[in-house]
Each structure stands twice: as C-alpha cells, then as structure tokens.
Amino acid sequence: MPSKQEILDLQFIEARHKLLDLAAFLDRIDRHPGDDDYRIGALRKALPILLAGRPDRTRAILEALSDPTTEPIPQAAFQGAFGAPPRLTAHNGAQRHGGAD
C-alpha cells in the first residue's frame, strides 16, 4: 500500500483542482441572479462533513444527500433523479439527472 506521501504525490494536484472547482461553483451560484433551490442547501449542509475527523466522509455525504424516507411511494411523478432529496413540496425547476443506468 502506498504511503501518505506517495498518495499526495499522485493526487494532491487533482484534489486541489476539485476543491477550487467546488469553490468556484459556490461563487458562481452567489453571483448569478434568481433563486437557488434545495440542492444548494443540501450541498452546504454536507460541506462540514469534509472537515469532520472521521474515516467515512464519502459515505456520510452520500447519506446526507439521500432520500431519508423508507416506504415505497404510490407513483412516480417523473423518472430521473436530482442528486439531493427534494423538499416534499416542489422541485423548483431542478433539472433531473438524465442517465440511463
């Protein structure tokens, strides 16, 4: 198994790039006009997990971005997914993930 130093050598620049992209995305949302929706709230709520001293940050973020309900729903209003659990009221124009698989 590679050492921490070797992982840093292999992936630090990539991680730095992704961190900057996330920061730029949040800046962009702030800068542009109009209202955001529940997705940005879900993202902001998950961000502190990055700094938590725990070994399962990825799992915790995925859980924070998951539908917390447990029962099957009577009928689907649409086919796709949004990436964060929508509020129970409306989807506020969020664009669905269009992937097939």
Place this chain on the structure above:
Amino acid sequence: MRYIEPHAHMVSRTTDDYEKLALAGCEAVCEPAFWAGFDRSSADGFYDYFRQLTEHEPKRAAKYGIKHFSWLCINPKEADDPVFAREVMGLIPEFLQCPTVLGIGEIGLNKNTRNELAIFEEHVQLALDHDLPILMHTPHLEDKLKGTRLMLASLANFSQLDRSKVIIDHVEEHTVPLVLDAGYWAGMTLYPDSKCSLDRAIDILEIYGPERLWLNSACDWGVADPLAVPRCALRMKQRRHTAADIERVVYQNPRDFLAQSPGFVA
C-alpha cells in the same frame, strides 16, 4: 491485460467501441436489458430489443473476437405500469433458451414505487423458476440508499434464493456494506460524474477487499466511458496494487460469478 466487461449497453455504442474494448484486452462483454432513453410504446418494441441482444450484438462483438452475453428483463424505468410490464415479461421465457442469455437483469427499482417493487419481485421469481442468476440495478443518486434497502428487505423474503447468484450493481460507499454483509455480490460502476469514480472504487476495494466485487463501465447512450475498467486497472497499478490483485477484480471475479450461468463460457 485480459478483462471482462460485465455490464455494458453495446446497443448504444458504435462499432469503434468494440474495437477499443478488444484493443484494451476485453474478452467478453455482458449486456443487461435496460432503458433505451425513451419509453417503448409496445411489447413488440421489447421483442425486437431482445432479438437485438441475443442475435445481433453477439455477431457484432464476434467480429472483434469478443464474446457477447445478455441479461433479460423489463427495466425498472418502464416497469411502473404493471400490465405493460407483465406483457413484456411474458416474452422473456422464449429468449431464455438462447445460448448467450445469462439470467434476469438488470432488474430493480428506479423511483422506489410500489409497482416497481411488485414487478421486481416477479422478476426474482422468474429467475428462481428457471434457476438463473440475477443482476440488479440500484436507483440513481438520492434514491439509491432507500431503493437498496427496499430491495434487500424484499429479497430476504425469498427463502429459496441463493445469494451467491445475485449481483447488486451500482453500489457506492453508503450501499456496499449493506450488500456484502447480506451475502450478495456487488458491482461498482465507473462513471465520469455519478456513481463511482476510479479512485473511489479502488478505495472500496482496499476497505472491503476484493471478494464478491466487480468493476464495470455500464457504458450506454449517456455520459460514460467504455474503457473505464482498463482505466481503473491502470489506476490500481499506479496505486501499487499487484497484477494478481488487478486480474482478480477485472477478470477472475466476473468470470466466477458469471460461470454460475449455464450460458457463460470464459
């Protein structure tokens, strides 16, 4: 490096992709029945699709020295109308006689509806009736955790089910322990901007070990990379995984699971 692509939707890919797979060392590709990007209007559309999977794609793959196998079902996105779904399911037994059909898949849930769950359970029974393996889809994004839990609870009611003959695909960090702890196989799908990245999949392998895990590209008509599996193998090498460890995940594990199907020949 030889490898098996255990989940790819080649009906959506160009012939160039078969050449790329062959150049990368792919020896066999397995294609589950799925959603074509729009809803089919009749069962006849599925009949043609099943013929494409069992007759046309094996010939297209063979031109590049790749074996092609398929899994059959009505996918969960089109299974919310149970009358329509059952009409399509009525076509499947005829195609199960085809020599390259591996089993029932990719069945599962999409939006976690009651109808989807009912049709999922009928597919499981169909597999049991024919003593065939099952390949399961888990829902997208925010629906994955709930859907995985619902399906695991449902499967627990099938007392005659051999869990070693079921693979639950598209697992991520929040679902992989649920699947492995229950005794099923788990598939990790390598997508550019959803499901697992190359490095996250390797993290999962390092944390849980290679047993009952495979990698796939699930390349289809959307954003996907048909070479994701060999790319992940390269990344494993960069992260100092041995050649034997890589071979186990990209070749031996899929071969071992798929060999439970009478139609599979490595």
